[in-house]
Amino acid sequence: AAKKLESEAVLACMENVQRKVLVLSGKGGVGKSTVTCQLAYELASRGLQVGVLDVDICGPSAPTMFGVKDRQIHHSRSGWSPVYVSEGLSVVSTAFMLEGGDEAVIWRGPRKNGLIKQFLTQVDWGSLDYLLVDTPPGTSDEHISTVQYLRADGNGVDGAIVVTTPEEVSMADVRKELSFCKKVKCDVIGVVENMSQFKSGVDKLGFKNKDGEDVSEKVKDILEKEFGAGLTITANVFPPSGSGVVGMCEKFNVPYMTKLPLDPNLLECCENGEGFTEKYGEGGESEEAVKAIKAI
Ligand code: ADP
Numbered sequence: 528a529a530k531k532l533e534s535e536a537v538l539a540c541m542e543n544v545q546r547k548v549l550v551l552s553g554k555g556g557v558g559k560s561t562v563t564c565q566l567a568y569e570l571a572s573r574g575l576q577v578g579v580l581d582v583d584i585c586g587p588s589a590p591t592m593f594g595v596k597d598r599q600i601h602h603s604r605s606g607w608s609p610v611y612v613s614e615g616l617s618v619v620s621t622a623f624m625l626e627g628g629d630e631a632v633i634w635r636g637p638r639k640n641g642l643i644k645q646f647l648t649q650v651d652w653g654s655l656d657y658l659l660v661d662t663p664p665g666t667s668d669e670h671i672s673t674v675q676y677l678r679a680d681g682n683g684v685d686g687a688i689v690v691t692t693p694e695e696v697s698m699a700d701v702r703k704e705l706s707f708c709k710k711v712k713c714d715v716i717g718v719v720e721n722m723s724q725f726k727s728g729v730d731k732l733g734f735k736n737k738d739g740e741d742v743s744e745k746v747k748d749i750l751e752k753e754f755g756a757g758l759t760i761t762a763n764v765f766p767p768s769g770s771g772v773v774g775m776c777e778k779f780n781v782p783y784m785t786k787l788p789l790d791p792n793l794l795e796c797c798e799n800g801e802g803f804t805e806k807y808g809e810g811g812e813s814e815e816a817v818k819a820i821k822a823i
Contacts, residue, residue, distance in 0.1 A: 536648035537676055540606070543654040544578070547677055548716065549687040551708075553700025555586065555664040558721035558787070559690045561797055563661040564592040565820050566688075568802030571616040575656040578609060580646055581620035582673060583663045584639050589620040594800020599623055606651040612800075619650050640672045647676040660684075665700065666707040674711050686714035688784070688823065693723040693772050694765045705779045717784035719823060720772040723765055726788040728812040729758040759812055764789055784823055790816040 541547070550566075552559040563579060571577045581589035590596045590610075598610045600623045609617035621642065652658065660677075663669050677684050687708055691701040701718070708715050734746040750758055776783040787793075792813045796803040804820050807813040 533644075533648070533676070540648050540650060540652070541658075541677070544652060544658045545656050546685045547658045547660065547683075549660045549662055549670075549673065549684055549713065550690065551662055551670070551687050551704050552664050552690045552697075553702075553704045554692075554697045557664075557690055557692045557697055558719075559583075559664065560588040560592060560661055561793065562688065562690050562719055562721070562787070562820075562823065563659050564589060564797065565793070565803050566823050567593075567616060567657075567659055569804045569820055569823075570657055571613060572802060572805050574615065576615050576654055577617075578652045578655045578658045579616075579618045579620075579661065580650070580658060581618065581622070581661045582643055582646065582669055583661055584621045584642065584669065586663070587620045587622035589618050589661060590622045592797045592800060593618050596622075596800075603651070606649040607645075608651055617652065619646060639669055643669060643672050644676055647673070666704060670707065671711070674713060684713055686716040688716050689718045689781075690721055691718060691772060692721055692765060695769075698772065698775055702775065702779070705775075705781060715779075715781040717782040717823075718772060718776050719784050719819075720786045722789040723763065723772075723786060724788040725760075725762045725764050726790050726813070726815055727760055728792075729760055730756075731791050732760065757812060761788075785819040787819040788816050792816070 550559055550563045560583065567577045567579050579589055581587045590598070593612045595610050595612055595618060600607050600610055600619055607619065609619045610623060611617050660673060662673060674684060689701060689704055691697050705715060729750055730747060732743070733741065734743045736742050773783050790813050792807055793803050793816050796806060803813070804817050807817050809817055811817070
């Protein structure tokens with residue numbers, strides 16, 4: 528009977544949610560939240576209704592990335608109302624339930640599961656085209672409970688986007704993640720390769736001569752005279768491991784989605800709670816990263 532009640536609660540909560548997508552990563556710090564948030568901004572800019580559920584209980588970053596750090600979710604008769612970033616973009620994060628922003632959360636499994644259950648059964652999302660769920664790194668209790676609760680409505684999750692950097696330590700964990708998806712029968716929509724390259728406008732770089740003197744302005748002047756404004760640089764950050772992310776995708780028979788470069792403009796947008804693709808658009812100095820996010 529309890530199970531039935533639970534299913535009904537999830538069903539009621541997700542009734543008007545068209546698609547539910549998990550965003551996963553094997554390791555922390557590889558850009559999972561960045562991808563979740565910037566994808567949400569991009570989808571919302573296309574006029575879609577998007578909700579983001581940040582269940583990364585130990586390191587919730589959605590409030591910063593959406594620029595809604597000081598806001599709270601409110602409880603009403605119809606459930607918890609999410610924080611609205613804009614009309615078509617709403618967010619629920621564990622961070623909204625903590626008193627101080629920097630408070631570390633060390634919660635035990637059952638408490639975490641209880642909170643996830645509340646999030647999945649009591650948030651009044653309204654009508655959504657997409658619900659993006661930002662999960663903690665790895666395959667912990669939270670993942671299993673999220674997938675289980677979402678499945679309780681009989682429709683389950685539509686799939687997972689997996690984010691990884693290309694070095695072996697990150698990919699080793701991603702392989703476990705891909706096996707987890709297989710085990711719980713969650714479709715992998717695709718893998719995003721993040722930060723394998725560094726892309727930047729030359730104007731944002733610093734240059735030093737061998738004596739340690741800052742010669743940035745001079746170098747930029749020379750380069751600009753020779754090549755004009757808007758010069759960009761590209762550098763490989765991580766040496767590719769084996770056949771790389773592409774090879775791993777082939778092996779696991781999952782789609783390789785795109786390569787998102789390490790781009791200082793993207794980092795800045797995340798820090799300032801801004802939508803990157805709208806701010807930089809196609810054709811500018813961040814073209815490659817913009818294209819990558821639009822390709823997800
Ligand atoms: P995760 O959610 O996997 O822990 P985050 O998305 O929080 O990782 O990313 C960690 C840090 O790296 C953040 O400061 C984020 O803004 C930055 N970052 C992630 N991907 C990129 C990228 N492609 N370009 C620039 N900065 C990035």
